[in-house]
Structures are given as structure tokens and as C-alpha cells.
Amino acid sequence: MPENQLYVAPWGRDSWPGTPQRPLASLPAAQRAVRARTATMTADLVVNLRAGTYRLTEPFTLDGEAGDSGGNGYRVIYQSFGHGTARPEEAVLSGGRPVTGWRPVPGGRAWRADVGDLPTRQLYVNGRRAPRATVRPGLPGNVTKTETGFVTDSTLPQTWRDPASIELVFQGVNPWSEARLGVAAISGDERSTTITMAQPGFGRSGELYAARLDGRPSDQWGILAAPTSAENSVSFLTEPGTFALERLDAQRRGGDRAAGQHVLYYLPLPDEDPATAEFVVPVLERLVVGRGTGSRPLHDVTLRGLTLCHAGWTEPSGAGGFLHYHGNAYHDGGPLALVDLAEGLAQLAVPESPAQVPAAVAFTHTQRITLRDNRFTRLGAGAVAFRGAQPEPSSGAGEHPPRGQAGPSEDNAVLGNVIDDVSGGGVAIDSGTRTRVERNLIHDVGREYHGCPAVWVAESREVTVAHNEIHDVPYSGIIVMGGDRAGRVQVVENLVYRTMTVLADGGGIYLAGPQGASYASGTLVRGNVIRDTITPYNFGLYTDFGSAWVTVQGNAVYRADTPAVLRVTPPLDNVAFLGNFWDDEPVGHDTPPPGVTLAGNTVLPRDGFEQALAADPAGADILAGAGRRAG
Known part of the structure; x- marks a missing residue:
């Protein structure tokens, strides 16, 4: 076998040498073999993944300090076997797990399956995203907002199951924004119902979304007056093809809305048999993490021809909810500032240092990283991100490291990929330099977080966004945010529609x-x-x-x-x-x-x-x- 070729297959063994006849079985084993060779590279080192699904138990982490970069001017390439030929094989990197043990709910059409302590926000059935069970409007009757939530003259919400799993959605809190906030409790009598919202999310929402007139808060836009929809109760499970996640235990643990044991309920489509269908829920929040440091950036790595799927993101299910600000940015409780909207008469609150919706494939402080001809699909947050000054978390745990500790990412490229069925945005370039986003097909993004764009470029220089086809996006197709470090961005010859x-x-x-x-x-x-x-x-x-x-x-x-x-x-x-x-x-x-x-x-x-x-x-x-x- 040539020294610059390694092979991985689902039927392989990690004790084998990685030859075509005796392939390795996992990416970590291939990575160990790569690290042993990068210091003496004399050609591109290619890791060939044979057809099949590789279920990741932790993010595949590429570390510039651990020997994952290319060397001596050559690249490390992870690719599907046969990439670039007429018959490439499909190699799938999945952060999900199958859900089995489905059984019909007595007396109804729904089915149920236990998923333990997994608080998933997504369910995929035979490769299709199943929407969460939803009702519109979010609250029936005449609704009044209070300091702690809402009161309605309808008693129907008192019948809703597992109130503390319900999420209220506020579409258009600003015209470009949407908030998702959890319910803490529902109570009432024969005349009215009181909905108590989870904190601190509800309190933060009032600070972020209230307009100011002459420096005073104003509810002139009817902001947060009533939710546009409510999601995730078995009581809402009336539309075939939808699901709800219910908590089995009666009390939240330590104020964590997502803690405890959970059961999935699913209402099948007319032609579906849950006994034979494939159900997958995401477990990991990151699929691939690439990271470097100021002295040793990750560099010269290519991923091509792969399918990356089934990553989730559970932070919006917590007590803070999801307070969208603009584009990929949201408010996570940091300080707010006021900006003028109308010559000092009206002001808008904005986060001073907004958080960014994470991406399933995220790189920080990298050079010459190329993502080519991949498919990013069935993802519960964003798809791809290259970030410099605001690094992504380096694990699947969702921690936010201190912002501003990494240097810029340079000379990276996102070329010829397909990005679809994504809860957040498509491609995010934040504090990048000389980055190319070209020839990608990006559609049906923002499936859950509607303010996320197909392409987001912020505080970056010499970025080219060219020859992409972008369609079916709930907000803007391409966003370029300027700033002191921004310059020489080109948005050239893209087709953008719907x-x-x-x-x-x-x-x-x-x-x-x-x-x-x-x-x-x-x-x-x-x-x-x-x-x-x-x-x-x-x-x-x-x-x-x-x-x-x-x-x-x-x-x-x-x-x-x-x-x-x-x-x-x-x-x-x-x-x-x-x-x-x-x-x-x-x-x-x-x-x-x-x-x-x-x-x-x-x-x-x-x-x-x-x-x-x-x-x-x-x-x-x-x-x-x-x-x-x-x-």
C-alpha cells in the first residue's frame, strides 16, 4: 500500500493496518495513523472512507498542536472513497443514534419510545425531519402579558400535558427576530389560566425586545404581547408526521428544564409503519471541531465528498430560551447597549457581545482548511463556521469559552458543498481573512431559528462569496456585517431566490x-x-x-x-x-x-x-x- 493512503471501513478493525484489504474501522484510529506520519510527509496523505455510516461518540477533533495539520507543504485529506471518480461511495459521519423500542400508545394513533436523559429538539424519520407538534396561535383566548408570563381567559391550556416542556415562539418580536421561551408552569381556575414563563429567559426578553422612546421603555410594537405558536406537548400531537418530547419525571432537577428521563411521541404519516421505519435523534452538538493556537494554527486539512449529519443543540431548551438578535447572533444574558433608530427619539437594545449560533462543523484559528463537495444535512444548529476572535466550543458539551482569545482564520475555503435541512445558518465566516465561499448549493436552512441566513460574513477581510445558489431561506440569503476590521468583501454572481x-x-x-x-x-x-x-x-x-x-x-x-x-x-x-x-x-x-x-x-x-x-x-x-x- 502506498505510504500516503489509508483506508477506513465500517467492517474494518482498528487493529488492522489501514490497507484496502484490512481497513481501519474508525476515524480516531485513522487520526492516530495520520499523526504518526505528518512530520515526514512527502505527498498529500489521503484517508479514504468506504461506504457506510460512521457513528461518532464524540466530535472528531483536529488539533494543530496534536499533529493533525499537513506538513512540508502537503495536505491531510479525509475523503469518501472514489471521490472525484464516476462512482464515489457515500461515507456518512453521524452524530445521532437510532431510536428503537417503539410501541403504540393505547387508545390512540401515536407511538412512543424511551430516549433516557436525551433532551432532543429534532427527530428524523426515514431521513426526513419530523416537525415538533405545534399549535397556532400559541395561547388561545384573550391574552394579557404580565411580569411573569401571560394570563388568558381560556381554560384550554390547563389541559396541556407536561407544561414545563412547552416552548412558546414569538415570531417578529423585532421584524427580523424570533424568540423561543420555555414555560415553567400552567395553573388556573374555571375562568382563566396563568402561564408562568421560565426564567431568566422571559426577563431577559423584556429587556432585549422593548423599544425605547425618549429613553423610556415602550410596548408600542406589541412586542411579546402573545406567542405566535406553541410547540412540544403531546397535547399538540394532531398532525401526522410530527413528534413531541415529554419528560417522565415530575420535577425539574436543579432548575434544568431539559433534565430527567424523556419519552418521544410520534404520530405516523398514513403510509408509515413505526415498527419498520428508521428513527434517528442527534446526540452530539459538534461533528467536526478544528482548532489551532497563535503559535500552531491547524492548517492544510481537506474534507471532501463526505455527508455530515445528525448534530443537535439543546441550549434553547434551557431556562434562558433562545433570544434571537440578528442573523446568527443571539442574546445569552450579557450586557445590553442602546442604539438610535430615529435621530435619538427611538432606541433599540442590542447585545454588547452577542453569542453566535454554533455550527456542527466549526474551525477556529485555522489556515488552508478546505471543505469541498460535502453534504451538510439534518443539523440542529448551524452547518459550517470559520471563526477567529469568537471561537466555537471545542467539545460537544456546549460551553462558551472566553471570547477574543483566538486569532483570525486565513485562506480557508468552502467549495461545491450542498447544505440543506439545517436548523440554523449555512456558512458563517467571523473574523476571517482570504476566505472563499464558492459554488455551494444552500437551501432550506433556518428551519428552526428563522433569523439565520444562508451565508454570514462578519468583521472579515478579503472574503469572496461567489457562484452560490441560495434559496428557500426564512430570512436574508447573504449577510455581510461590517466593522473596524472589515474590508474587500466580494459578493459576486450568486443566484439568490425565495x-x-x-x-x-x-x-x-x-x-x-x-x-x-x-x-x-x-x-x-x-x-x-x-x-x-x-x-x-x-x-x-x-x-x-x-x-x-x-x-x-x-x-x-x-x-x-x-x-x-x-x-x-x-x-x-x-x-x-x-x-x-x-x-x-x-x-x-x-x-x-x-x-x-x-x-x-x-x-x-x-x-x-x-x-x-x-x-x-x-x-x-x-x-x-x-x-x-x-x-
Whole structure:
């Protein structure tokens, strides 16, 4: 066997040498063999994974200080066997476990199975995500908000089973946000019901989401007035194909809403037989963790042709809930600051140091890491993250290390992957440099945390987001957040459609904050096709909240509520809209503000827009160039 090839197979043995005939059985065994060779590499070292499912019992952790990096200018490659050939095999890395022992519930159509101390938020049935049992609206009757929760004149909630497992969802607490908060208890009499919410989440929500007028809290938007839906009670289990997780013990342990023993209830689809169906729940919160240090970054590692699935995230089920702020950011109890919305008259609370939704495959302080031709699917938080100044946890336990301790990630690439069926966002680049996000297909993300985008770029430099196809996203497709370290980001020739399917005040492509120090060092948004930005109060191309040094050139925008926005607070500064095609003029185009340049843009008829665009030579080039390319 060549010294630069190792083989792993589900039928192998970790005591074998890793040859094609005698493969290893697990990734940890392959990793030990890799570490023994990286110091003397004379070619790329390739670990070939044969077809099958590899169930991880802990995150596969690549550590720059432990010898997991490539050496002598060569790479360590973990790949599916046959990658790049006409017949690649499917190697699956799963952080889940099968659920067996299902039995019918007497007197009903539901089935149940014990899952022990696992507080899962996801269930996958024959490869399909089963939604949690849900009712709308979240509370029946006439609802009044109180300091500790809600009161309703309906007595129906008193019949709901296991109230402390119920989660109330507040869609649109800000137009771009959604909160998830747990119930602590339900009580009442024959006239009314009192819903007591779990703390500290409910108290924090009132601090985060209340607008301020003249410095005083105001409930003018009806924020948190009543939940839009309620999830996760067996009492809600009426829709076939849905599930609920119920606690078996009567008391929460130490205030932990997720503690104790649990049972899954599932209502089968008409053609499903739970006795023969495959049920999987996620156990791990991380599948792959890559980490380095200032002196020894993890570098020169490639993952390609793999399927990575069945990771979860249980923090939102805790007493703090999930208080979404914007994009991938949420409030975990840290200090809040106030920002002006309307020239000092209205203010909005924002987290000073927001937490980030974690990713199943997360890298911190890395160089030349490549994720190519993989599929990231059936995930309970985000899919992929490269972060510098705000590192991800390095274990599956969910701890948050101190922020700001890692250096930037550099020269990494996310190329040609498929990302789908993800609870959070697709790809997150935070404090990255020279990063490429290209030729990916990203769709049906934000399945649970609706504010998460397909692509998130924050405080990063020289990032290219190009030739991706992005669709069916509940909020914005691509978000670029500026800042002091941001600059030279390019969002080029992407196809973005059916975004903003749930929330509002976003866009197909959304930018906020200063993006550089000049047009040369700023952000370029060019050659993108952005269509079907669905819900009202949205923009196809959205330069928001003090965007500066942005060039928006040669894009096609149609079937949006509005193609672009010119006036925001704080105002735009040095933002140029040049040679774009859209089906309506932006509001205020005839009197643009001082920081905005409009030149050479073309309005085409809304009916027949695509035909008119294809008939224009420049428009035809935009249509032909946007979207995925082979490579």
C-alpha cells in the first residue's frame, strides 16, 4: 500500500493496518495513523472512507498542536472513497443514534419510545425531519402579558400535558427576530389560566425586545404581547408526521428544564409503519471541531465528498430560551447597549457581545482548511463556521469559552458543498481573512431559528462569496456585517431566490455597517441575480444601518417588495448603485441622499422581466453568470 493512503471501513478493525484489504474501522484510529506520519510527509496523505455510516461518540477533533495539520507543504485529506471518480461511495459521519423500542400508545394513533436523559429538539424519520407538534396561535383566548408570563381567559391550556416542556415562539418580536421561551408552569381556575414563563429567559426578553422612546421603555410594537405558536406537548400531537418530547419525571432537577428521563411521541404519516421505519435523534452538538493556537494554527486539512449529519443543540431548551438578535447572533444574558433608530427619539437594545449560533462543523484559528463537495444535512444548529476572535466550543458539551482569545482564520475555503435541512445558518465566516465561499448549493436552512441566513460574513477581510445558489431561506440569503476590521468583501454572481419567507426587514443580500475605508477597500456586490424576496417590508438588495463604501453594480433584482433602499438610519455613506437592472425604482431615487450614488440603472417591466433582461446584452450576461458552476 502506498505510504500516503489509508483506508477506513465500517467492517474494518482498528487493529488492522489501514490497507484496502484490512481497513481501519474508525476515524480516531485513522487520526492516530495520520499523526504518526505528518512530520515526514512527502505527498498529500489521503484517508479514504468506504461506504457506510460512521457513528461518532464524540466530535472528531483536529488539533494543530496534536499533529493533525499537513506538513512540508502537503495536505491531510479525509475523503469518501472514489471521490472525484464516476462512482464515489457515500461515507456518512453521524452524530445521532437510532431510536428503537417503539410501541403504540393505547387508545390512540401515536407511538412512543424511551430516549433516557436525551433532551432532543429534532427527530428524523426515514431521513426526513419530523416537525415538533405545534399549535397556532400559541395561547388561545384573550391574552394579557404580565411580569411573569401571560394570563388568558381560556381554560384550554390547563389541559396541556407536561407544561414545563412547552416552548412558546414569538415570531417578529423585532421584524427580523424570533424568540423561543420555555414555560415553567400552567395553573388556573374555571375562568382563566396563568402561564408562568421560565426564567431568566422571559426577563431577559423584556429587556432585549422593548423599544425605547425618549429613553423610556415602550410596548408600542406589541412586542411579546402573545406567542405566535406553541410547540412540544403531546397535547399538540394532531398532525401526522410530527413528534413531541415529554419528560417522565415530575420535577425539574436543579432548575434544568431539559433534565430527567424523556419519552418521544410520534404520530405516523398514513403510509408509515413505526415498527419498520428508521428513527434517528442527534446526540452530539459538534461533528467536526478544528482548532489551532497563535503559535500552531491547524492548517492544510481537506474534507471532501463526505455527508455530515445528525448534530443537535439543546441550549434553547434551557431556562434562558433562545433570544434571537440578528442573523446568527443571539442574546445569552450579557450586557445590553442602546442604539438610535430615529435621530435619538427611538432606541433599540442590542447585545454588547452577542453569542453566535454554533455550527456542527466549526474551525477556529485555522489556515488552508478546505471543505469541498460535502453534504451538510439534518443539523440542529448551524452547518459550517470559520471563526477567529469568537471561537466555537471545542467539545460537544456546549460551553462558551472566553471570547477574543483566538486569532483570525486565513485562506480557508468552502467549495461545491450542498447544505440543506439545517436548523440554523449555512456558512458563517467571523473574523476571517482570504476566505472563499464558492459554488455551494444552500437551501432550506433556518428551519428552526428563522433569523439565520444562508451565508454570514462578519468583521472579515478579503472574503469572496461567489457562484452560490441560495434559496428557500426564512430570512436574508447573504449577510455581510461590517466593522473596524472589515474590508474587500466580494459578493459576486450568486443566484439568490425565495428568501425572506418568514421574517421581515431583510433582503436577498443584506449589508450593514462600514465595509472598508474606500471604494477600493470596501464591499463589491456584482453580477448577482436576486428574485422572489417574498414577505412584505423587504428589499432585494439591502444596504442598512450605516453601510459605507459599498459598490452595488450590475445586479438583477426583481419580484421583491422593493429592489433597494436608499434612506436608512444611520445614513448610507459612499454607497453606489451602478448599472443594475430592477423592476421598480427604489423609493427616493429622484432625490437620493448625499451618501448615495445612482447611475446607469435600468427599470424593466415587472411582467416579462426575465425576457426583457435576456434581451439586453448586459442583462443576458448577468443571467448567464449567476449561480453554481462546475469546478
